[in-house]
Structure formats: C-alpha cells, structure tokens
Amino acid sequence: MPYNPNYAASVFSLEVLEPSPVDDSLYENEKSYFPDEPAPDDQPPKLLSNSATLGFSGRGPAFYLTRIQKYSSYAFSVFAAAHITNTALIPLATRSIAASDTYLLLTRPYYQDFPFEPLLVIAPLVAHVGSGIALRIYRRRQTLKRYAGDSLTRSERRSVPWPKLTGTSALGYMATILVGGHAFANRILPLWVEGSSAGIGLEYVSHAFARHPALTFTGFSALVSVTVWHAIWGWAKWLNLNPASVVHGGTQGQLARKRRWYGINALAAAVTGLWLWGGLGVVGQGGPATGWVAKDYDALFKSIPYFGQYL
Numbered sequence: 001m002p003y004n005p006n007y008a009a010s011v012f013s014l015e016v017l018e019p020s021p022v023d024d025s026l027y028e029n030e031k032s033y034f035p036d037e038p039a040p041d042d043q044p045p046k047l048l049s050n051s052a053t054l055g056f057s058g059r060g061p062a063f064y065l066t067r068i069q070k071y072s073s074y075a076f077s078v079f080a081a082a083h084i085t086n087t088a089l090i091p092l093a094t095r096s097i098a099a100s101d102t103y104l105l106l107t108r109p110y111y112q113d114f115p116f117e118p119l120l121v122i123a124p125l126v127a128h129v130g131s132g133i134a135l136r137i138y139r140r141r142q143t144l145k146r147y148a149g150d151s152l153t154r155s156e157r158r159s160v161p162w163p164k165l166t167g168t169s170a171l172g173y174m175a176t177i178l179v180g181g182h183a184f185a186n187r188i189l190p191l192w193v194e195g196s197s198a199g200i201g202l203e204y205v206s207h208a209f210a211r212h213p214a215l216t217f218t219g220f221s222a223l224v225s226v227t228v229w230h231a232i233w234g235w236a237k238w239l240n241l242n243p244a245s246v247v248h249g250g251t252q253g254q255l256a257r258k259r260r261w262y263g264i265n266a267l268a269a270a271v272t273g274l275w276l277w278g279g280l281g282v283v284g285q286g287g288p289a290t291g292w293v294a295k296d297y298d299a300l301f302k303s304i305p306y307f308g309q310y311l
Helices: 005-012 050-054 061-094 098-105 116-147 154-159 167-193 203-213 212-236 250-283 292-302
Strands: none
Touching: 061 098, 061 116, 061 203, 061 212, 061 250, 098 203, 098 250, 116 167, 154 250, 167 203, 167 292, 203 212, 203 250, 203 292, 212 250
C-alpha cells in the first residue's frame, strides 16, 4: 500500500485539549414530575418495642428458660460428680463399707450443709425441672396461638397436640421421680423421723440391699441408669455434640449422626456400668447392719408412708 503524506500531516496536526466536565442536562435541574408532598405537621410517634421498653434484648421467654435449664445443670453436675465418687469410685478403691463411709462422712458436709446443699442441689434441681416444664407449656401456648388463635373452646384446645417429647426429656421426667424417691429415703425420712440424717451412710444403703434386695436392686439400677443417660445426652446437647447438631446432610451427615449416637450411648453405658459396679458390686454386697443400728434402720423403713407396713 503506497504511503500517503496527507494522512501523516492530518494525524500530527491534531490539537490536544484539556478534559472538562460535561454540563448537566436541563431536566436534571428541573423539579420532579411528581411534586413532593409536604410533611404533615403532626407525625405519629415512633412505637418502641416491648423489649426496648423493658430493657431486654428482644429475645423471647424460650431463650431465657433454655438458659436457666442449661446453666442449672452445671451446678447439679458438680454434686453428681461428688456423689458418684463417694458411692461408687471410693467403694471400688477401698472394697470396704466402713472405709468408704469415712470418706463419705468427711466430704458430705460440703454438699449437705448450708449453703452448699441449697446452692448445689435444691435450687439447681428446682430451676432445671421448673424451667423445663415452663418451656414446654410456653411452646404449647405458642402453638395454640399460631395455628388456632385465642377463640378456641376447651375441647378444641385439647385436640391440639403438645410439643413432641424427646427421649432426653422423657428420661428427665423419669429421673425427677427416681431422684425424689432417693432423696426422700436417704435425706427427708431420717430428718422427719429422727430429726437428723447424720447417721445415714453407705451402711444404711447396704442394709437396705440386704433386707429388701428386689426392691432396692431394681430402684437403684433404674435410678442410676435413667439419671446417667439423661445427664450424658443433656450435656451432649449443651455442647452441640448430639446427632441433631449435625447440620450437613447426605451420606457424610448420616454417618456423623450415627457416630455421635453410638458414642453418646457408649459413654452413658460406661458411666452407668461404673456406678453400678461400685453400688451393686461393693455396697450392695456389704450385708446387713447389726445391733441397735440395724433396728434403727428397720424402724426407718417401717416409717415410710403407705409402703412401710409392707417392708
């Protein structure tokens, strides 16, 4: 292609200009097509939420009831750890009721005297059970409001199902009854009959095993098994280690849930077996008491309302 000298001249003769902003178009300076309405003189006041006026953070009762149920189990777990040590681990180590009773009597004031018993046993237990029942009632009321409103009759309210009872909750209600019976026989009954429970120890439990083996073995096994399983599954929930805490699905999620299920039950079985080994294998085989101590224990058993006459 031949070189054109006129093309080169036209290129090098271009003038360099400084950049300048483009003027705004006329329609941008004009008013909107829809004129702005003047703001009313009397604007309604802004409504404050109940959470702001009450000083809360907007969380509902379910949040606080769950926290009460969770943190109350911490204190009661301290008592349970001390109790399993005195009634299972120490008897397994000493293989003697008399020697184990010495350790029990030395450490028992730390969780049976004031203020340790109310702080570690009574208050946490009442708060734990009470918050669980209150949480269940609250969720039931929320279900009624959500799906049925407030215009239901009593018969219609009964037709609305209650929230599903989980296995851990069912074990908790069973454990409440069993723990209550255990506390009555070992703590309340001596206080009621004799005015003190200072003489109640592992020998008292061993005497009950010897005098009434079927009832005592069944009750003790149920108490330990139900309570331990409830506690282990409850702690797994608080620590987000239960199967329901697995969020990913698919084969990997199913495998993780199975592993957690087997792991939690294996741990509960191990703790239950250890407690029963010390309770049934050592304390349960200690034999009856002798002399006036045996008569005193038998009189306590006879003082149990409704059932004492059959013992």
